[in-house]
Amino acid sequence: MPIPKKEQVAPKATHSGELVIGDLRIGCAVLPDGTRVLSQRNVGSALGRGYGGKDWRAQADSGAGKLPFFLSSKSINPFISNDLLLLVQNPIDYRTGAGGGVAHGIPATALPMICNAWLKARQAGAVKSEKQLAIAQRAEILVRALAQVGVVALVDEATGYQEVRDRLALQEILDKYLRKELAAWAKRFPDEFYKQIFRLRGWNWSHLRRPGVVAAYTKDIVYSRLAPGVLDELELKNPKNEKGHRAARHHQWLSEEVGHPALEKHINEVLLLLRISDSWDAFRLVLEKAFPLVGGKQMRLIP
Numbered sequence: 001m002p003i004p005k006k007e008q009v010a011p012k013a014t015h016s017g018e019l020v021i022g023d024l025r026i027g028c029a030v031l032p033d034g035t036r037v038l039s040q041r042n043v044g045s046a047l048g049r050g051y052g053g054k055d056w057r058a059q060a061d062s063g064a065g066k067l068p069f070f071l072s073s074k075s076i077n078p079f080i081s082n083d084l085l086l087l088v089q090n091p092i093d094y095r096t097g098a099g100g101g102v103a104h105g106i107p108a109t110a111l112p113m114i115c116n117a118w119l120k121a122r123q124a125g126a127v128k129s130e131k132q133l134a135i136a137q138r139a140e141i142l143v144r145a146l147a148q149v150g151v152v153a154l155v156d157e158a159t160g161y162q163e164v165r166d167r168l169a170l171q172e173i174l175d176k177y178l179r180k181e182l183a184a185w186a187k188r189f190p191d192e193f194y195k196q197i198f199r200l201r202g203w204n205w206s207h208l209r210r211p212g213v214v215a216a217y218t219k220d221i222v223y224s225r226l227a228p229g230v231l232d233e234l235e236l237k238n239p240k241n242e243k244g245h246r247a248a249r250h251h252q253w254l255s256e257e258v259g260h261p262a263l264e265k266h267i268n269e270v271l272l273l274l275r276i277s278d279s280w281d282a283f284r285l286v287l288e289k290a291f292p293l294v295g296g297k298q299m300r301l302i303p
Contacts, residue, residue: 017158037105
């Protein structure tokens, strides 16, 4: 059976669920472009407003776009901000399943603004009927709940999108720290960094020969404490060959805009800790206190 043309155009939600706020339930979804939407019909129900009515028909017949039915009353119109109008004057069509029909949604971020419009109307005395006062009361309940937890976070939790969101947020961090192409080699670690390590380990200084464990120290002291996942990503981009050597230094994969400045700042801060420490164990203690391992997931390489 062919899919109706309108359903072909409407994007299919990647995640869908239901917000539960007290005894109120609102269908929600995340679209392929990351837009979080709420069901128009469910928002209306949560506010105690049924679909339809002369206000809705009058607005639908105007040339200014279609306001949701729960904002179509003339008494609320003066309290609809331009920002809210831009968000809701035309519905967002989407599908939530393979066989599901087209649903009409609004951006999730519009919900607090909708509630505030009703509350402002009530405060101004524009809301007078018992029905409209009940809508304003429900709007107050909703806006208080949303003040405790952001509506976007609620949608992500209800739909299961928070796991994808966390991965995308991590990738955004990595993209800022890492560069797509290998940077030209430049010296990023001052000799003093290694001199201080030699001093605390009781080794005779040599800039030509370093014990193999120094590389492990560098990963733990520096790269594992820059940002979440940076060390893991560097290990993937810059793996060891069969002989245990890498084609480049880790810092050559860091971006000039974010990665290298962050590296330089961190090294300078660690250098201060190295200088003031009288022993390796003392340095370990202040390092863990000042720069705990990011996310607590990296392997602790310093004995």
